[in-house]
Every structure is written in C-alpha cells, then in structure tokens.
Amino acid sequence: MTTAVSRRWRPRSLLQLVLLAFLMVMLPLAVLMLQAGQALSELSRLADQSARQAVEETRRARTLGALALDIERGARQYAVVEQESLLDIYDERLAEFRRLLARQRELLPDDPNVKALSAELDKLAELPGLPLEEFKDRLTDFLSFAEHTEAMRHATNRRIDDRLDVIRARAEGVQRRLWWQTAALVSASLLLMLLFTRLIIRPVRQLERRILGIGSGGQEAKRAPVQGPAELVSLDERLDWLASRLDELEEQKQQFLRHMSHELKTPLASVREGSSLLADGVAGELSDHQREILELIDASGSELQQLIEQLLDYNLLQHNRRLEAERLDLATVVKEVLAKHRLALQQKEMRVACFDGPLAWWADRTATARILDNLISNAIAYGEDGGRLEIRARADQERLVVEVANSGEPIPEEDRPRLFEAFYQGRIRRKGALKGSGIGLSVAADCARLQDGTLELVGDSRLAVCFRLTLPRPAPANEHDASTPALAGVQERND
Structure with missing residues (x-):
C-alpha cells in the first residue's frame, strides 16, 4: 500500500503527468522562440532605420555634389552672358546648398570639410555684389569648393559604412546570443524530457519487474512501493492482490496434490499388495487365464504408480528449484x-x-x-x-x-x-x-x-x-x- 508521503508528492493521474511534461518541455522552447522573435524584430527595425538613413544621407550627399556643379556652372555663365536672372538662380542654389549642408552637419558634426564648406559658402555669397572683373577673378574659389564637396561625400560614405559595420557586429552578437540561448534552452528541454520520461518509465518498469516476479513464481524481496501516477499506483495495488490470490491458489493446489497423492497411493498399494498375494498363490492356485489377468492388473497398477510419481515430480520441479x-x-x-x-x-x-x-x-x-x-x-x-x-x-x-x-x-x-x-x-x-x-x-x-x-x-x-x-x-x-x-x-x- 502507498504511504501518505508518496500520495502527497506523486501526480494525481497519468494524463496530468503527460500534460505537465508537455508544458514543461515546451516552456524553454517557447522562451527561445520569444527571444528569437524579439531579437529578429530589433535587428529588422535597426536595419530598416539604418537603410533609410543611409539612402537619405547618400542622396543628400549626391544632391550637394550636383548643386556645387550647378552653382559653379551658373557663376561661369553669368561671367560670360552677364544676365541678372542668372544671379537670382545662383542665390537660390546657394541657399539650397546651405540648407542641405546644415542637415549634413548633423551627420558629420566634426568633419573639417563641412566647416570649410560653410566658410566657402560665405565667400561665394559675396560674388553677386562684386564688379564683373573681380567676379571673374574669384571664379577660382570654386576649385576648393568642389574639392571640399567631394571630400564631404566620401566622408558621408565612410560614415555609412561604419554604421553598417556596427549593425553587422550587433547582428553577429545577437546571433551568438541566440546560439547560446538555443543551446541552453534546448538542453533544459532535453533534461526536462529525461526527467519526465524517468517519472513515467520508472513506475512502469517497477510494475514490469513485479509482473515478471509474479510470473516466475519466485519470492519477492523487500521492494519500495510504486510512486507515480494514480493509475500506476492503483495497478500496483491490484498486483499485490493478484500475487496474494495466486499464492492462495498455489497453496490450495499443493494441498490438493498432497492429499490426492496420499489418497491414490493408499488404495493403489492395497491393490498391488493383493495382486501380489494372489500371484503367490495365497488364495489358491490360479489358472493360466487368471494369472494373465492378474499380470495385467499388476502392470496397470505399476503404470498408474509411475504416472502419479511423474505428476508429483513435475509439480515439485515447478516450485522447488534448489539443487x-x-x-x-x-x-x-x-x-x-x-x-x-x-x-x-x-x-x-x-x-x-x-x-x-x-x-x-x-x-x-x-x-x-x-x-x-x-x-x-x-x-x-x-x-x-x-x-x-x-x-x-x-x-x-x-x-x-x-x-x-x-x-x-x-x-x-x-x-x-x-x-x-x-x-x-x-x-x-x-x-x-x-x-x-x-x-x-x-x-x-x-x-x-x-x-x-x-x-x-x-x-x-x-x-x-x-x-x-x-x-x-x-x-x-x-x-x-x-x-x-x-x-x-x-x-x-x-x-
């Protein structure tokens, strides 16, 4: 019979144990899936944001380069045709360049080319108010302006590459973290699987050994009661009842065989003793036909005694195996x-x-x-x-x-x-x-x-x-x- 302690700590049913095992094994996997989803979501958001910024900054750098060429082209056209409308366009493009350069300064706050471009813009803004001859002499300022613009574009590309390297390193870190988490959580799931498998298999094996012990007919040693689901504990209790019932039946069979062997051997001995006395002529001489019948009786009695002894030997071998x-x-x-x-x-x-x-x-x-x-x-x-x-x-x-x-x-x-x-x-x-x-x-x-x-x-x-x-x-x-x-x-x- 099970103790109160074993009943307190074992699962109430096999179904509950199986469901609990399924939930406990799936819990680390669910945590892993949640963390992987969060990491992938974070990487996706970061990659999307970086891609948008990279596209925007690259486009702005290209626009600044194109505006620098347009500004220089407009100034040189004015020096040739001397149309006032070209100066208006020149001022508009300088203003647009200044606005884009201000946004580019947010990306490259410490870049010397951005600072140089700001100074160059101030100088170029003075050109429309100068006399034509001096205006033409100042066209050489566009050489350094173009060089600083090109250098700023390369600096922008390097900044974007650095940012991509940071994102790549972060992705690799997330990947390594996911691998470690996967190894840890999958190992936890495997350990939980082994634990619950043992909780299920252990009482089943105890019952298997119990059944084999009952079937072999050997005396059971002191054994621990089955601790596990209620169905298996109940089955163990039924096996206890079955074993005691089989012992009772075996004892009844042994008693029956002992009594029957005694009851059969006693009259059989009398029959064989009587036939032996008749064969010795105690009751008178026998005819050949009578002697033949007597020999048949004696042979049959000997056969019957041998059958009884064989049956007793067989029963003894089934239960007494000590040699x-x-x-x-x-x-x-x-x-x-x-x-x-x-x-x-x-x-x-x-x-x-x-x-x-x-x-x-x-x-x-x-x-x-x-x-x-x-x-x-x-x-x-x-x-x-x-x-x-x-x-x-x-x-x-x-x-x-x-x-x-x-x-x-x-x-x-x-x-x-x-x-x-x-x-x-x-x-x-x-x-x-x-x-x-x-x-x-x-x-x-x-x-x-x-x-x-x-x-x-x-x-x-x-x-x-x-x-x-x-x-x-x-x-x-x-x-x-x-x-x-x-x-x-x-x-x-x-x-």
Missing part, C-alpha cells in the same frame, strides 16, 4: 535406474548397451536420476519390441554429454518443436495398457535446465530416436577432487 550438487559416478546412477526397469526391459526383450564406468561428475543425483529414468521409460514405452537401447556418455573439461538412444519408429517432424512441452502427446501411440501423461520429457528437460544444461533430440546414424543431455562444467569451487575421465566406453548387456 544440491555432489560428486557422483554417472555409471552407478545409470545402473541404478536400469535396475528399476529390469522387468520392463525383459518383457520388451530389449538389448541394452551401456557405457562402462566409472565416470565422475559434479551434479544433482536426484535430478540426474530423474532425467535418465524418464528417458529410459520413454524408450521402453515407444521403442520396438526386441529392439536396442544404448546409453552413451563422454566428458571433457567443459561439459558432460549423455545420450540415450533406442530403435523403433522415428519421432515425426511436426512433433519435435513441442516435444518437451508439459502434457503434450505426439502422434506416435504409447505401447502398453495405459496412456502416458505427457510430462515425462518435460520433467527431464526441467531437471536439465535447473543444472544449467540442455536436453535435446538429435539425429543418430544407427538408431531412430536419440536424446542428448548436456551438462556444463560446474563452478571451480565444487571441483576440488580428481579430474573427470575424458571418455567412458560402452559395454553391451542384455537385461
């Missing part, structure tokens, strides 16, 4: 298992070829015996009468390989992918009075898997069916005895 490895002689284990099936092998008239020991290896005795027992039982059940059963083994420094092969009908290709599934029965029918449970190979595969090994169906050049068990080399801590033999031979015998 105890010990150094054992694999040849001895194989002989013990073969001894259990001696009567069945004699009845099938199967010839058994088994490797010669000793073959030492570190493994769990019970799990390894279960594998061999199920493989041999499978060979007896599905192998041909009077056929052949071979048990081969070899070992090196890395792994142990055990093969159980028998003659008979090959396993169809369509059955092989599901061969080790629990309760799956293929197309080949089991030979005998009772139908199999379909869990023998599943139990064997689980026993191999618990020892970090594999059990697989492989091809064999001589026999139709061959199962290969591969067990890896145990941890070095367990290997403090003599090294295992490299190869175990094969010794044939008839049971």
Whole structure:
C-alpha cells in the first residue's frame, strides 16, 4: 500500500503527468522562440532605420555634389552672358546648398570639410555684389569648393559604412546570443524530457519487474512501493492482490496434490499388495487365464504408480528449484535406474548397451536420476519390441554429454518443436495398457535446465530416436577432487 508521503508528492493521474511534461518541455522552447522573435524584430527595425538613413544621407550627399556643379556652372555663365536672372538662380542654389549642408552637419558634426564648406559658402555669397572683373577673378574659389564637396561625400560614405559595420557586429552578437540561448534552452528541454520520461518509465518498469516476479513464481524481496501516477499506483495495488490470490491458489493446489497423492497411493498399494498375494498363490492356485489377468492388473497398477510419481515430480520441479550438487559416478546412477526397469526391459526383450564406468561428475543425483529414468521409460514405452537401447556418455573439461538412444519408429517432424512441452502427446501411440501423461520429457528437460544444461533430440546414424543431455562444467569451487575421465566406453548387456 502507498504511504501518505508518496500520495502527497506523486501526480494525481497519468494524463496530468503527460500534460505537465508537455508544458514543461515546451516552456524553454517557447522562451527561445520569444527571444528569437524579439531579437529578429530589433535587428529588422535597426536595419530598416539604418537603410533609410543611409539612402537619405547618400542622396543628400549626391544632391550637394550636383548643386556645387550647378552653382559653379551658373557663376561661369553669368561671367560670360552677364544676365541678372542668372544671379537670382545662383542665390537660390546657394541657399539650397546651405540648407542641405546644415542637415549634413548633423551627420558629420566634426568633419573639417563641412566647416570649410560653410566658410566657402560665405565667400561665394559675396560674388553677386562684386564688379564683373573681380567676379571673374574669384571664379577660382570654386576649385576648393568642389574639392571640399567631394571630400564631404566620401566622408558621408565612410560614415555609412561604419554604421553598417556596427549593425553587422550587433547582428553577429545577437546571433551568438541566440546560439547560446538555443543551446541552453534546448538542453533544459532535453533534461526536462529525461526527467519526465524517468517519472513515467520508472513506475512502469517497477510494475514490469513485479509482473515478471509474479510470473516466475519466485519470492519477492523487500521492494519500495510504486510512486507515480494514480493509475500506476492503483495497478500496483491490484498486483499485490493478484500475487496474494495466486499464492492462495498455489497453496490450495499443493494441498490438493498432497492429499490426492496420499489418497491414490493408499488404495493403489492395497491393490498391488493383493495382486501380489494372489500371484503367490495365497488364495489358491490360479489358472493360466487368471494369472494373465492378474499380470495385467499388476502392470496397470505399476503404470498408474509411475504416472502419479511423474505428476508429483513435475509439480515439485515447478516450485522447488534448489539443487544440491555432489560428486557422483554417472555409471552407478545409470545402473541404478536400469535396475528399476529390469522387468520392463525383459518383457520388451530389449538389448541394452551401456557405457562402462566409472565416470565422475559434479551434479544433482536426484535430478540426474530423474532425467535418465524418464528417458529410459520413454524408450521402453515407444521403442520396438526386441529392439536396442544404448546409453552413451563422454566428458571433457567443459561439459558432460549423455545420450540415450533406442530403435523403433522415428519421432515425426511436426512433433519435435513441442516435444518437451508439459502434457503434450505426439502422434506416435504409447505401447502398453495405459496412456502416458505427457510430462515425462518435460520433467527431464526441467531437471536439465535447473543444472544449467540442455536436453535435446538429435539425429543418430544407427538408431531412430536419440536424446542428448548436456551438462556444463560446474563452478571451480565444487571441483576440488580428481579430474573427470575424458571418455567412458560402452559395454553391451542384455537385461
């Protein structure tokens, strides 16, 4: 259950968390867009204003140059034709030049050419009142007037270029500032994305681990409660309920199996004991037909007992996965298992070829015996009468390989992918009075898997069916005895 503190600080819902994440991630980007818009607006306004001023000042400088030429031209025309109207035009152009020069002085307040032009204008304004001869002698004043006008025009162009350089430098500064702001704000957005992604993914991963833990059936360690949106916290609480419910169902199943195994074994033992007494002639001699029926009852009881034991083994493997490895002689284990099936092998008239020991290896005795027992039982059940059963083994420094092969009908290709599934029965029918449970190979595969090994169906050049068990080399801590033999031979015998 969640605590009051976790409820206080977690978002109320997943939708609120997603919306909050979207707004928080978009906020730095919105600030960046706003600042970029303001900077671009400022640069645009400055560029527009500077362009207008540059055009106006350039045009005024050109107009002053043209007026200087017109003033000089008008004075020289008057000196030639001596018309009074030309002096009026001369005065008007001087006045226009003076007015434009005053505005140009605002642009170039400290320029010496502007000051020189003001003095030149005063001198040129005296010309209309002079006698004609003196007027003609003063025409040389226009040379310096034209030079100062041209110099003022160049100064104006330089001032415009300087202003453009200032605007360019300011634009570069704004660009650099925008780049730094972009890097900072985008980084902030990425950090916020990572933060909110973690806030969303972390409880989801906690739930995923919880579900995997429930599915694997392992005992959960002490875990922190899920802190996050209300929907995920509620889901965690439902998983708690589901886990407790599954534990209850598992306990009920275990109890049912324990009771059923006891209830089934007790009357089955009585049946087998009674059939054994009848076979011993306690109730009188039996006819051949009666003995045949009694043998069928005893064989069926043995099959039923084996099915019950397989079912209990399968259930035990699903929940008790702790193994105890010990150094054992694999040849001895194989002989013990073969001894259990001696009567069945004699009845099938199967010839058994088994490797010669000793073959030492570190493994769990019970799990390894279960594998061999199920493989041999499978060979007896599905192998041909009077056929052949071979048990081969070899070992090196890395792994142990055990093969159980028998003659008979090959396993169809369509059955092989599901061969080790629990309760799956293929197309080949089991030979005998009772139908199999379909869990023998599943139990064997689980026993191999618990020892970090594999059990697989492989091809064999001589026999139709061959199962290969591969067990890896145990941890070095367990290997403090003599090294295992490299190869175990094969010794044939008839049971």
